[in-house]
Amino acid sequence: MIDFHLDRRSGVSTYVQLVQQVKHALRLGLLKPGDRLPTAxxxxxxxxxxxxxxxxxxxxxxxxGLVSARPGLGTFVERTLGQASPVDRARLxxxxxxxxxxxxxxxxxxxxxxxxxxxxIRDAAQEGVA
Amino acid sequence: MSSAxxxxxxxxxxxxxxxxxxxxxxLPKGRVIALVGxxxxxxxxxxxxxxxxxxxxxxxxxxxxxxxxARPDTLAQVAYMAQDTALYPTFTVTDLLTFGRxxxxxxxDPWARDRLARLRLPTDVPAGRLSGxxxxxxxxxxxxxxxxxxxxxxxxxxxxxxxxRHDVMALLMETVAQSGMTVLLSSHIxxxxxETCDWLVAINQGRVQVSGDIDELLETHKLIVGPxxxxxxxxxxxxxxxxxxxxxxxxxxxxxxxxxxxxxxxVRDASLDELVLNYLRRPESSALPGxxxxxxxSAS
Numbered sequence: 001m002i003d004f005h006l007d008r009r010s011g012v013s014t015y016v017q018l019v020q021q022v023k024h025a026l027r028l029g030l031l032k033p034g035d036r037l038p039t040a041x042x043x044x045x046x047x048x049x050x051x052x053x054x055x056x057x058x059x060x061x062x063x064x065g066l067v068s069a070r071p072g073l074g075t076f077v078e079r080t081l082g083q084a085s086p087v088d089r090a091r092l093x094x095x096x097x098x099x100x101x102x103x104x105x106x107x108x109x110x111x112x113x114x115x116x117x118x119x120x121i122r123d124a125a126q127e128g129v130a
Numbered sequence: 131m132s133s134a135x136x137x138x139x140x141x142x143x144x145x146x147x148x149x150x151x152x153x154x155x156x157l158p159k160g161r162v163i164a165l166v167g168x169x170x171x172x173x174x175x176x177x178x179x180x181x182x183x184x185x186x187x188x189x190x191x192x193x194x195x196x197x198x199x200a201r202p203d204t205l206a207q208v209a210y211m212a213q214d215t216a217l218y219p220t221f222t223v224t225d226l227l228t229f230g231r232x233x234x235x236x237x238x239d240p241w242a243r244d245r246l247a248r249l250r251l252p253t254d255v256p257a258g259r260l261s262g263x264x265x266x267x268x269x270x271x272x273x274x275x276x277x278x279x280x281x282x283x284x285x286x287x288x289x290x291x292x293x294x295r296h297d298v299m300a301l302l303m304e305t306v307a308q309s310g311m312t313v314l315l316s317s318h319i320x321x322x323x324x325e326t327c328d329w330l331v332a333i334n335q336g337r338v339q340v341s342g343d344i345d346e347l348l349e350t351h352k353l354i355v356g357p358x359x360x361x362x363x364x365x366x367x368x369x370x371x372x373x374x375x376x377x378x379x380x381x382x383x384x385x386x387x388x389x390x391x392x393x394x395x396x397v398r399d400a401s402l403d404e405l406v407l408n409y410l411r412r413p414e415s416s417a418l419p420g421x422x423x424x425x426x427x428s429a430s
Contacts, residue, residue, distance in 0.1 A: 006325075008325070014325060045300050045307075047300070048300035049326060050328050051307035052328050
């Protein structure tokens with residue numbers, strides 16, 4: 001199950017935030033195929049937002065083939081995001097956490113780490129890896 | 131499919147002053163409709179007319195296709211929570227429930243009791259001893275227990291702290307999700323409306339200025355920012371809602387559809403606050419669906 005939250009100052013529209021949070025959870029393996037998303041009523045009761053916003057987010061996810069609505073039952077996850085196997089993902093996450101720790105140990109702050117990470121993604125893209 | 135509320139040339143006069151005039155509106159069913167406008171714009175008058183508490187001085191109103199004047203029982207489908215929620219202060223919440231049950235044929239007592247319990251609201255205390263937030267929640271539960279098709283709320287959030295505001299709106303949105311009722315609520319706090327409402331009605335100086343789907347309004351309106359010298363390079367036909375000049379910078383809110391502006395200008399999305407404020411500052415601007423579009427909409 002996923003707990004949605006809202007960042008009201010982000011400037012990102014509410015329905016986009018919901019879509020991003022589901023995708024994020026899929027990438028991290030927090031949501032798996034077969035899992036049920038919370039009903040519109042459940043989301044609305046927790047976040048105090050318009051029910052149509054939730055339905056719009058779920059339609060978008062359905063359009064992308066990530067979830068499907070089963071009438072009377074709910075909305076279920078169809079497939080996951082991210083190509084790597086769970087084992088690879090766990091290993092890479094462990095390695096990256098180790099790397100982040102050594103960056104902090106070297107005196108970096110969060111913004112330095114993020115900048116370096118973004119730069120590394122760009123470097124790899126230029127080499128044609130990704 | 132008929133509208134939830136349809137006003138045709140609706141007007142209300144107090145002695146010589148028109149509080150509302152020439153108001154023509156079609157509000158679709160199942161929407162959460164924000165009614166905004168400055169103090170004295172006619173918001174409460176429109177709500178009181180819709181609730182049947184005031185008679186129009188001219189024009190008329192239809193609720194779910196039925197003329198309000200001809201069918202008084204149409205009002206059984208409407209619940210109204212007025213400003214400064216009037217709960218009899220010496221009545222306990224249980225008394226108020228009994229009162230509601232005796233007066234309203236469609237009253238859902240089990241639902242009301244379940245809600246009050248879930249909100250942890252005491253039922254044996256006189257309403258006058260509840261906090262402002264608790265009173266608003268009790269008043270909302272009582273209004274909802276009538277199982278209305280149309281719920282009218284006049285400034286439901288005005289006197290509430292942020293936690294109570296969230297709880298009241300969460301209860302309201304949950305009930306909307308379950309029942310599909312139409313809600314028309316007036317408020318000054320536009321940032322709260324952005325999350326909860328999907329249709330905007332702005333009235334100003336007794337006239338309707340804007341009525342439309344909020345997503346659609348935000349998609350079609352853009353803020354165009356650039357140097358003030360460049361103002362005369364903007365396309366002549368650009369439908370400008372309002373423009374402000376601040377030092378060397380000019381900002382223009384315009385309805386953009388396929389217009390291109392010069393490289394001197396930056397175009398960005400407008401927030402709901404910006405949209406509403408720009409319209410209310412320029413009472414002569416309006417964004418209303420033309421009669422043809424309105425007909426198409428109600429036919430779909």
